[in-house]
Amino acid sequence: IIGCEVYVAPRSRFDKETKIDSSPYHLILLCENNTGYQNLIKLVSDASVNGFYNKPRCDRETLKKYHEGLICLSACLSGEVARRLMQDNYGEAKQAALDYRNIFGKDNYFIEIQDHGLEGQRKINPYLYTLSEETGIPIVATNDAHYIDENGAEIQRVLTAISTNTTINEKNPLNFNTKELYIKSADQMDILFKSKAVQNTLRIAERCNVEIEFGDIKLPKFTAEGVSDNIEFFKKSVWQGLKERYGNPVPEEAISRAKYELEIIIGMGYVDYYLIVADFIAFARSRDIPVGPGRGSGVGSICAYAMKITSIDPLKYNLLFERFLNPERVTMPDFDVDFCYARRQEVIDYVAGKYGQDHVSQIITFGTMAAKAAIRDVGRAMGLPYAKVDSVAKMIPFSLHPSIERSLKEEKDLAEAVKNDAEIAKLVNTAIKVEGMPRHASMHAAGIVIAPKAVTEFVPVIKSDNSIVAQYTMGILEQLGLLKMDFLGLRYLTVINDCVKQVNKTAPDFDVNNIPPDDGEVFSMLTSGQTAGVFQFESSGMTSVLSRLKPDSLEDLIAVISLYRPGPMQSIPIYIENRHHPEKITYRHPILKDILEVTYGCIVYQEQVMQIV
Structure with missing residues (x-):
């Protein structure tokens, strides 16, 4: 089911005054069909491009313009209907519900009812049922889902603390006073509501049939003066x-x-x-x-x-x-x-x-939480001493794409710390759950x-x-x-271009494209470790590989760049050894010789894999 919880501006999406316009209403929009999907794309795009004020906001104008093909739910306690009921404005709540029904159509607007054990819900739920009876607007039971199962409540609290730079022990207005915000089963929802409101969720789901086309190439048409074919x-x-x-x-x-x-x-x-x-x-x-x-x-x-x-x-x-x-x-x-x-x-x-x-x-x-950052962020959110968190983070090795779980298997110090210290164990186990999650866009x-x-x-x-x-x-x-x-x-490219301009002052005929690819002085320079400012060769690890390899051809440099990445990196010692001692080169089969000879018996390139296959 494709949809979006959108924010609705209290007035116009173009109004952006502090206090008046800083608390938009929530609204749930679900795509009934592809028309609805197209309209939702346009609606949320406009909300971000034109209506952004702390959050992307649509308004009644854009809802009317792009309502076709969308099913609307009145949303949680932050929806307009619920918020007006919380303010004891039943008449305004009723009018808001009627307004939304007029926008989306009689069969496409539902009053949403939830029960997470919150005081506000206990207050307004009876009024929501009354409102449904008086207006004929159908009611639908939902459960706010901020995590998949009930075990996710603690991780949600940690993530909230990370995003607001607080600790889980501090009061935070973004924290939820419930652990019920997970995807509940049909049986759990039946126990909570025992009404047609639960059955309506299935009816809505059956109506939502968007088919997104994958693989159909959508190229812009190339045009040029004088070109007809x-x-x-x-x-x-x-x-x-x-x-x-x-x-x-x-x-x-x-x-x-x-x-x-x-x-x-x-x-x-x-x-x-x-x-x-x-x-x-x-x-x-x-x-x-x-x-x-x-x-x-x-x-x-x-x-x-x-x-x-x-x-x-x-x-x-x-x-x-x-x-x-x-x-x-x-x-x-x-x-x-x-x-x-x-x-x-x-x-x-x-x-x-x-x-x-x-x-x-x-x-x-989307930037995601890497292993070390996850440890540090979770430690800060848990309120642990910096020195303790820092010592754990330093146990995660510097490598390409490290993971906490892999580090636990490979680093004895980390495994021992987790085994002997309950606080560190909780830190690491929590960090594993947030590692890889989006941190920012x-x-x-x-x-x-x-x-x-x-x-x-x-x-x-x-x-x-x-x-x-x-x-x-x-x-x-x-x-x-x-x-x-x-x-x-x-x-x-900019640096090279600037250098060429300088050289051309004394050598007007110099052309960077005519530099010979077999200049021995260049290979001597790289072998001696003078790699600063050389694209893809200036890291300390790459410099070390070059000094051991002692390249003397462009093919050597191409191979090193290809090998110096996760996976092929383990072949670097073999490549260097075979490069200096060709007599050690072996092939699994004679037909591989023509393919792998240029890389001293090692499979380095995707082209070689394809040729072998």
Whole structure:
């Protein structure tokens, strides 16, 4: 069941006066069908973009505008009807209920009744039944759900303390005076209410039938002056680009590869995707905005290389197109493009100007509680001494993506502390439950959505500073078939560009693209540990690996970057040993030699895995 608990402004969503407008009412909106889903998207988007005042707020105007396909419930004690009853204004409560029924329709508005053992509910529940009888508005029994089962009440209290920077022992207006806010069974609800109010929950649920379409690609249409047939224009651009890249005549291997790629790209409907990316990269270059040579699986496409989307020859480095795009792929392919971080926004503005401001948005991301932070936050919320909490947090090892549970298995000191100290045991067990939970929302550093229509036709948005941001994360947007691009702002491109300008003052013919990839002095520099300011090589761990490896080729550097990540990292010692002692290289089968020889018998790249399979 798709829905949202929205906030309703007491007056207009544009009114934002302290005291008068700072306590919006709650209201539950459930999508009966896809029309309701589309309307809910627009309603919550407007609430965030236009109605935000402490919280995103809609008002009666937007509820009337977007009511179709929505089922409305009057909400909890913070709903307008309940709040007016709490203020002993039965007449105003009744009028509010009638107003909402008029907005949503006779069969689409329900008076909501709850019983969590709270004094306010005991006061107003009899009036809610009376109100239902007098107006004919059906009543529905619900249970506020802030956690899944009753054991979640303590974790809820800890999380509230973390978010308000208090302890669980302090009075907090956001705390609930009940432990009943979990998902109750039908039997539990029957015992509480014994009425049609419980049966109405099933009737509402049966009416809610939203079908969200996944996997249907929603590409914006590429347009350019003088171009009437995008497929022919795409083909022409590729063949012309191949001549520029490889010379004329184009090698047979490149022709064969391009024909293969063209058939798949055209067949899967990604022509406009290539044209869109090539267009904004061409714009960046025309404005002298530094653009990276390409990263990720996209550099495996010879068509991308021909169209100057990437600058890396996939044939030279044996890169596979299938890693980027193949007929079995169900999600959008993804070109990750690096731009000078100082001028990245110019490219985004160009895209927004070309496709429409409302067709382009940034993307939300959620920061989660990591292991050490979870320990520290929970310890602070529990009111434990800093020194004690700090000592426990320091027992979590510094590693890529550590977890508390894994640390308990691997770190003897932590396991002993938990075993011997009940306070630490409670701290750690609580921290395990909050680890990985969302802590805050922010804007993705690189992600951009480009939609064929207004973004709010597909997903809800919020306003962050002056940017419009899609409320769904990158993975969800991909599943929905929207075009998601990574416009990565890379500081090193800016630094390199500044350096080139300095060099050009004394060497006007210097071109960074013509630097030889086999310069021995560069490899000597890296081997000696002089890696500060070198992209992806400057961490202490990476510097240590380079000094042990003693690289002497570009392939060595490529392999090290690929190995230095979770999983493959365990192969680094073997790789270094085999690199210095080739006689130790062994293959499970002779046919693996051609595939793994370049990496000294180690499986390093996804392309190698695909070739082996």
